[in-house]
Amino acid sequence: MAVAVSRAVLLAAVASLACLAFAEPPPSERSALLAFLTATPHERRLGWNTSTPACSWVGVTCDAAQSTVVQLRLPGVGLVGAIPPATISRLPNLQVLSLRSNRIIGGIPDDLLQLSSLRAIFLQNNMISGAIPSGVGKLAALERLVLSHNNLSGPIPFALNSLASLRSLRLEGNRLSGKIPSITNPELKDFNVSVNSLNGSIPQALARFPADSFAGNLQLCGKPLPACSPFFPSPSPAPGMSPSDEPGAVSNKKRKLSGAAIAGIVVGAVVVVLLLLAAIVLCARSRRRSGPREGPKATSAAAVGQTRGVAPPASGDVTGMTSSSKDDMGGGTSGSAAAAAVAAGAGTGEASRLVFLGKGAGYSFDLEDLLRASAEVLGKGSVGTSYKAVLEEGTTVVVKRLKDVAVARREFDAHMEALGRVEHRNLLPVRAYYFSKDEKLLVYDYLPNGSLSAMLHGQPRTIILFSFLKPNLLVVHCIESPSPPLPS
Missing domain, CATH: 3.30.200.20 (Phosphorylase Kinase; domain 1)
Known part of the structure; x- marks a missing residue:
């Protein structure tokens, strides 16, 4: 009896292994991977063979049941050109996308932002240009966004503040400009926007990160960088307010003008009046010589x-x-x-x-x-x-x-x-x-x-x-x- 039970268990195990061996992602995911590889030139041979299961291909990882693709990792394989649209976006359960250290150009495709299961995007050390799309805020499950050392420009989208699960944001080494949005996510532990063209004051919610996270932005200021200096001094008090009415002001005695100063003021006023009279006389003589002319109309x-x-x-x-x-x-x-x-x-x-x-x-x-x-x-x-x-x-x-x-x-x-x-x-x-x-x-x-x-x-x-x-x-x-x- 015990021998029969052991044989039954063994047969069930062999059957399950056989099922896993023949398990395969849907044909749509397989064709999406092949379309991506065909449309993107690459220097290294990846060995993606149509006669082998897609889950065994280099850089492709499936779930435990081998029924869907959950990771695509192709770092440093010599990918050249833009990410072709309607390829990777056809992997609906993709959780990790890593194409770092290649020569990818162009912008970030909008259809990638439809992958709601994405938890990590690693596109650093490429030549990606354009702006960071605001649609990145739709990736509610995103935990890591690494876009450092590219040619990205434009502002940092405020939509990043809606990513409640975001733990790492690396944007250093780009050409981003404008103000840093206030990202109040307490889960954010890794943050770096150094070596860009950002300006303005650092939001208080991000002041907890070290100065190295903001270095290389010449127009940034505020904690942890040097404080921002105001562009004009505090306005003077309104009419009727004495300096002693202001908080912390020190009352000073009014200094009376000396006799020499008063005499100088009087002499200067007399000289100015004489010059004005002389100018009026000269103007009157010149008008008499040139005859009556129609002057410009006064505009009130x-x-x-x-x-x-x-x-x-x-x-x-x-x-x-x-x-x-x-x-x-x-x-x-x-x-x-x-x-x-x-x-x-x-x-x-x-x-x-x-x-x-x-x-x-x-x-x-x-x-x-x-x-x-x-x-x-x-x-x-x-x-x-x-x-x-x-x-x-x-x-x-x-x-x-x-x-x-x-x-x-x-x-x-x-x-x-x-x-x-x-x-x-x-x-x-x-x-x-x-x-x-x-x-x-x-x-x-x-x-x-x-x-x-x-x-x-x-x-x-x-x-x-x-x-x-x-x-x-x-x-x-x-x-x-x-x-x-x-x-x-």
């Missing part, structure tokens, strides 16, 4: 406003302005109430907040966030300097810091309110502004569309409008590129 602020479609602001009209800070984002006052609050706070700290205009009320930052932002100089002009400011939360804006603008608070508010009502596709609207006695800032949307020269010469009939503030006058300029010739 109201005329300028009508020319551009902007009605001159009434003295009591303050509709459209919203004053905002982090403390009152939930129930901020808008319209005339906001303007009244700003006017009433001209002698207190309320006037030192940003005043948002029009669609700028959708921003969620305040003056303190703006002062902490990392920035770069976009350009300098006769009325001030423009900066590209990248806030810690990821928002990018343009800040224009005005200089030598002597204007009263009421007139400044009126000009800003009128400018904030203008909405035109060729006009970059002002979204917010800051006013104090010695500091005036304008905040615009950031448009990453290249330089003015590219806009003028790269597109026909491009109209660029920009504005700046002078005392008691809102000046608007318009530049129009030449029209292309009409087709014959």
Whole structure:
């Protein structure tokens, strides 16, 4: 009886082994592997023979039942060219893809991102170019993404933050640019974006990684790298505030002007008046000699406003302005109430907040966030300097810091309110502004569309409008590129 049982067990084992020996992945997976090998030149012979089971091919690993392909590992086999579409993506249960250390070119095929079972992608040390597709965020099971030492460009997609199982992200040695997205996944243990062209501040969620993970990005700053330096000093207190009203300020005694200084000021004023009188006399004589001529028509602020479609602001009209800070984002006052609050706070700290205009009320930052932002100089002009400011939360804006603008608070508010009502596709609207006695800032949307020269010469009939503030006058300029010739 025992001998019969042992024979039955032995026969069952032999039968199961025979079944495994003849088990084979579906024909669709076998044809997908052969299509990939046929379409991709390779220097080493892989020995993929149609007469042998696919699970025994070099680099191909099947599951325990030998019924489906779960791994494709072909590192350093001399693959040349792009990954052919509709080949590897026909392996629906593929979990590991390793094609590292070859000469693969082109971009990452979109159909690879349909393999929902992928847990690891190793494509490092190739010549892959283009951007990292945002569809990588659909790979919910992905644990390792290694794309280092390629020619990838563009930003790091924020979709990586949705990969809850991601443990390793290696992107070093590429040409990636822009800000690093805040990846808050606590499972991420291996992270490296060194030797790229990234900029801005390092997100706080990634500051736990060593400095070597961010080295080689000259425009990166923040922990663990050196701190980001603000692009302009803290604004001066609003009108009516003494230095002692600021926290931590030290009161200083006012120094009286000496008699020599007063005399010098008086003499200088007299000289300036005499020069002005002399200039007026010379102009009058030259007009008499040349005869009456039609002078240029004076353009008032109201005329300028009508020319551009902007009605001159009434003295009591303050509709459209919203004053905002982090403390009152939930129930901020808008319209005339906001303007009244700003006017009433001209002698207190309320006037030192940003005043948002029009669609700028959708921003969620305040003056303190703006002062902490990392920035770069976009350009300098006769009325001030423009900066590209990248806030810690990821928002990018343009800040224009005005200089030598002597204007009263009421007139400044009126000009800003009128400018904030203008909405035109060729006009970059002002979204917010800051006013104090010695500091005036304008905040615009950031448009990453290249330089003015590219806009003028790269597109026909491009109209660029920009504005700046002078005392008691809102000046608007318009530049129009030449029209292309009409087709014959």
